Amino acid sequence: MTGPFRIPAHGLLDRNKTVQFSFDGKQYEALEGDTVASALLAHGVHLMGRSFKYHRPRGIMAAGVEEPNALIGVSKGNARHTPNVRASVAEVFDGMKAKSQNAFPSLKYDIGAVNNLLSPVFVAGFYYKTFMWPRKAWDQLYEPFIRRAAGLGESPTEDDPDRYTNRFAHCDVLVVGMGAAGLTAALEAAKQGKQVIVCDEQAMPGGWLNSDSDIRIDGHEGHAWAAKVTAKLRAMDNVRVLTRTTAFGYFQQNMVALTERVTDHIAKPDLDAPRERLWQVRAEQVVIAQGGIERHMVFPDNDRPGIMLAGAAQTYCNKYGVIVGSRIGVFASCDTAYAAAFDLYEFGASFDDDDDDAEVVVIVDTRDEVNPALLKQAEELGIEVITGAHVTGTKGRLRIKSMTVEKKGSAAPSSFEIDTLIHSAGWTPSLHLYSQSRGKPQWHEYTQRFLPGESPQNCVSIGLCNGTDTVAESMAEAAKAVGAKPFDHAIIDDVSTAGGMIGTTEAAGPHATNKAFVDFQNDVTAKDIRLAVREGMHSIEHVKRYTTNGMATDQGKLSNMHGLAIAADMLDKPVPQVGLTTFRAPYTPTTFGTFANHSRDHLFDPRRKTPIHEWAEEHGAAFEPVSLWDRAWYFPRAGEGMHEAVDRECQTVRKVAGVFDASTLGKIEIVGPDAAAFMDKMYTNGWSKLKAGRAKYGIMLREDGFIYDDGVVGKLADDRFHVTTTTGGAPRVMNHMEDYLQTEFPEMKVWLTSTTEQWATIAVQGPKAREIIEPLVEGADISNEKFPHMSVVECKVCGVPARLFRISFTGELGFEINVPADYGRAVWEAVWARAEPMGACVYGTETMHVLRAEKGYIIVGQDTDGTVTPFDAGLGWAVAKSKPDYVGKRGLQRPDLVAEGRRQLVGLKTKDPKKVLEEGAQIVADPNQPIPMKMLGFVTSSYWSGTLGQSIAMALVEDGFNRMGKKLYVPMPDDEVIEVEVTGTVFYDEEGERLHG
Structure with missing residues (x-):
């Protein structure tokens, strides 16, 4: 048993x-x-x-x-x-x-x-009133106490050993819910040949069919019919059935997130099986068949163990074969509670506990008038029914022992000894997914409930979640939703599943000193809701936060409607005018494992490696993470630390040459007859007149006028551009361009392709750069006359198809060789075989940073902070004055962006040349001013320059261009104050002669 x-x-x-x-x-x-x-x-x-x-x-x-x-x-x-x-x-x-x-x-x-x-x-x-005083008590008393009291369960103490996986899927129809309506919709859609995914959070399909023994479909009991249909769906090639799977989030463009509990119910699962699987489903149509949530009754002491929802007691009876008590009381304001009472009576008669049958003692109904058929059935079973009455109290410490009932107009209350009390105030349609899809629920006055309104996406709600109260109507609605033929109602014999939707809250009124709970987990009572309204909380969102009603882990599935009804009653307003709280994802608590998925341990922040990565490892490189890439930081020799290695690499590049792996630069191919016109729209400078075979530096803005990204762009042909972006900017730049192409310039014939991983990029910089690569280049003259600075050509390098740029991020003569990634290491080794005997070096990102800072080249995201315009950065020369339009042009014209005193990018030299500033350090005009000091700006880049024999820095400083030659100060945490002089950003070869060597 x-x-x-x-x-x-x-x-x-x-x-x-x-x-x-x-x-x-x-x-x-x-x-x-x-x-x-x-x-x-x-x-x-x-x-x-x-x-x-x-x-x-x-x-x-x-x-x-x-x-x-x-x-x-x-x-x-x-x-x-x-x-x-x-x-x-x-x-x-x-x-x-x-x-x-x-x-x-x-x-x-x-x-x-x-x-x-x-x-x-x-x-x-x-808590709002108590924890405000005294102010100093927060750190010493309130916060430690609240932190200790917060939370419910205990967090795991060991690493999670389970696996979590992720799947993407597309379908014609996604059906959420496998009750009568959901199963019908899935079956009828599948019969039409549509690709169907149907899911349900329970292990067994059937929804309310499992709990209502009176439902018959096509001669079968409801649950047997559900099992039969589910088996048929599983056998169809165009259907995927997902049980134990919760649809927890509905997002834009009909994307629904599901979490499938794969092995939670298995004691010793297969080691290769995941614990949970995240499904990200994109559906042409979403059919929501989530059903409804039974409302509880609000009455004094309604929270004792042994008090439960009538539908729950019915489910435990018919699905699990469990009777919930020996002496059962019923308190209701809807018809479905009677079905539950009759089932408990019927099967309680066959249940034997100490030779006493389980019995239904009494049904208490708040309504004065009840369906005569229900009253007659109760009378035939010998169950007492008291109409126009309320439960006004219960007794029992660890389990209910009795309840008190008051009937309207009666002189004295009645008491009933019970060990279980089931109750129901009707059913609330489950609108969570519909609301997450940005749908706006509409108030239905007659049934006193919110129902789905117009659907903003291609979705349809059916069944009880759409306010449809019977199985027959729900199944007909389901067939219609997926475009099937009218459904045969004759095969269905059912009872109403949601009759009498109006709940009750007034029972708590006369007993305001007792606890009539609205939100059980957070212990919010009807009295708390009324107090919140009296104290000025007139919006339901304010009431929610003031009382914490609906803020527990069940997200107010039981409490929200009652809280709303009580607040509306207090305000003497219709329910819709008080508002409705927001339904947010996830629908039910979802594990961190589901969201983290594969992103854990070494996959938590996966590192991308260039084709030259292994060579760098073999040659002793130290690495640093840059965006998602592992990049060679510097190449130390025996006895060298980072500073010594970087100094050596910098001076070698300046005197001889250096070879650098630039493969991580973002690369985007822009192709099409309107490619130049598109570039004109996306960048601040012009591209239509740029000749094929030439390259140009470009700045990309956001609509607000601030710098978004930058890079060198090579024009390969009138209809083809090779765009480079910052290492971390490639995905967002690609998204930025694609967004505008699809929404603002859809008429343009342009195609964008991300090619970052397709090209390995080898930068050779320094006075001997041409001498190193010239013998390796085929099909191009790279002399200074034929191939000047800012040129690009398609040729071969080491016999491999290549795109060769003459550009520099060091201020020296420079070339960047782009070859297919599969050939990257081979070409690199060929270049190194020529460079090493000449005394050149390989160098890493730290050296690259020092070299570019000496020349005043900025890095977007380091020397800009999202509030810097091209003019602030000293790059106004890259903004075309005659272009009619480009993204960000109007933003640049805003008064605040052309106002005096903006933070501008300048150089800094320390009075003591050996003092290296800290990046992020704040800058002030007067180090002796009282606190709080007026901060003028901050250091964006700071390095020791072995070439110059002193420290250099760049900084964003208020009105920086007008402070040239002036003294400023950088206070440090150890009370040291470093004096600096404001300079231009170019510290080395200001005339740029070395670029043209």
Whole structure:
């Protein structure tokens, strides 16, 4: 039987498959397919948790992801511990160790329950009022206490040993939900030959069909029909069925993110199997069939263990074969609670506990008028029904023992001894995914609920999440949604699944001193909501934050609508005027493993390597991460540190030559008859008149006029450009260009291709650069006369097709050889074989930085901070004055961007030439001014220049161009103040003669 409360021969689980698990150290037996909640309920265990603020004892409330109370930790050993898992969805597996949370020393005896006695102090907004005074107490008292009290479960203490994977998928139709509506939509779409993905967060399909024994479809019980349809879908080549898979986020362009729990329910999974799989699905049409969430009743002391939703009790009965109590009371304001009561009555009669059948003691209904058919059925079963009445209180410490009922017009309340109270205030359509798609819910006055409005994307809501209350109507709606023929209603015989949607909150009113809970996990009561409104919180978003209603891990799935209704009642406004809280992803708590996926350990920040990387390793290079690349930083020789190696490399490049791996530069091919016109739009200077075979430096702006990227662009032909970008800028520049091409200039015939990885780039710089490479070049004259500075030619190098640029980022005679990446190392070795005997060196990024700084060449992202214009950087010469338009032109004309006193890029020389400034150091005019000092700017680049025998720096300084020759000061953290002189940014070869050698 696996538990004294297991109903004989009832439910959907296989009675022959059992598993062993523990809860708080005590061993239990369960059926395979049980959740922790259903298994514990089968053993009569209702106490499963403690609330966050008051530490009140709590039991299971729901049977799905909306469960607010029973949060547990689940372990497969120390390394596989997951906190804050809902007992209602955690599938039991053999050897599972489950543990309650938020209680000490035990769940039964929790010293934190003293907070319940202090509840008059912990009213809504108490933290805003209490923690503001005295101000100095925050660091010493409040913050440490709050940090210790924050959180629920315990974080894992060891590294996660599990694998997580990621899949991308495309389909014609994505169906979210495998209830009657979802299965119908998936089947009818599949019959039309469409590619279909259908998912559901549960292990077994069927949705509400699993919990309503009265539903018959085509002669089958609902759950049998669901299993039959699911099997048919699995057998179809154009359908992918994903169970245990939650659609947790709906994003732009019909992209829906799913998380599939692959092995969480398996005790010893295959080592190659992932724990969870992230699906990123792009669908032509999304069909949302999420169903609805049952509302709880708000009444005094409605949180005791043994009090649960009627639909949950029905699910535990019909799906898991578990009766939730021996003496059951029902409190409702809708029809579906009666179906639950009748199922519990029917199967409670076959349940035997100490020779007493489980019985339904009474149904209390807030409505004065109830469906006569339901009253007649209750009468036939001998169940008392009290209409126009409310439950006004409950008793029981660790489990409900009795309830008090007051009927309108009655002189005295009635008391009923019960051990379980099921309740329902109707059903709230699940609008989470619809809202995430940017849909705007519309208020339906008659049923007092929000329903989907117009869909901003190609999606359609069907079934209960669309306000459709019967299975027959839901299935017909599903067929229509995917363009199928009208559905045959005759095969369906069902009861209403959501009748009487209007909930009740007024029962809490006359008993304001008692706790009538709206948000169970955060202990928010109806009284808290009313207090928030009285204290000026008139927007539901303000009420939410003031009370924390809806801010728990269930994201207000049960509490939001009640909080909204109470606030509206207090404000005497219609519900829609009070507003609706925002539904955000993820729909349910999702593990960090799912999001991190493969990005962990060595893949957390994967390093890209150039074709020349291994050669650099073999020759002793030290490496540094630059963007996503591993780049050779410097090449130390025996006895050299970084500074000695960099000094040597710098002076060798200046005197002889150096070879540098520039393969990481971003490269984009721009091709098409409108390529030049497109370049004119994207860059500040002109490109249409540039001759083929020439190159030019270009600056790209954002629309606001600030520098976005820069680089040298070679014109290979009238319809082809070879664009280079900064190392870290290639992806964003490509995206920037593609965005404008598709949205602003779609008429242009231009094609963009990212070619960063296709070319290996070898820079040869220095006086002997031409002498090194000239014998290797075929098909081009690279003499100074035929191949001047800023030229480009397609030729061969070492017999390999190449694009050869004459450009320099050092200020010396320079060439950059671009060859297909597969030949990169071979060409590099050929170049090095000529360079080394001449006394040249290989150099790394640190040397490159020093050499470029000596010449005043900027690096976007280092010498710019997102607020620098070309004119601020001294690059106004690169902005065409006669061009009619380009991206950022209007931004450059804004008054603030042409105002006096802007921060401008200048050079700095220290009074003591041996003092090297720290990058990021702040700059002031007067080091003796009182704190807070007026900061004029900051150091962007700073190096020791062995060539010049002194330190050099660049900085962004307010009104910098007008401060040339003036003294400024750089205060350091050790109280040292370094005096500097403002200079131009070019420190070496100001006339540029060496470029043209």
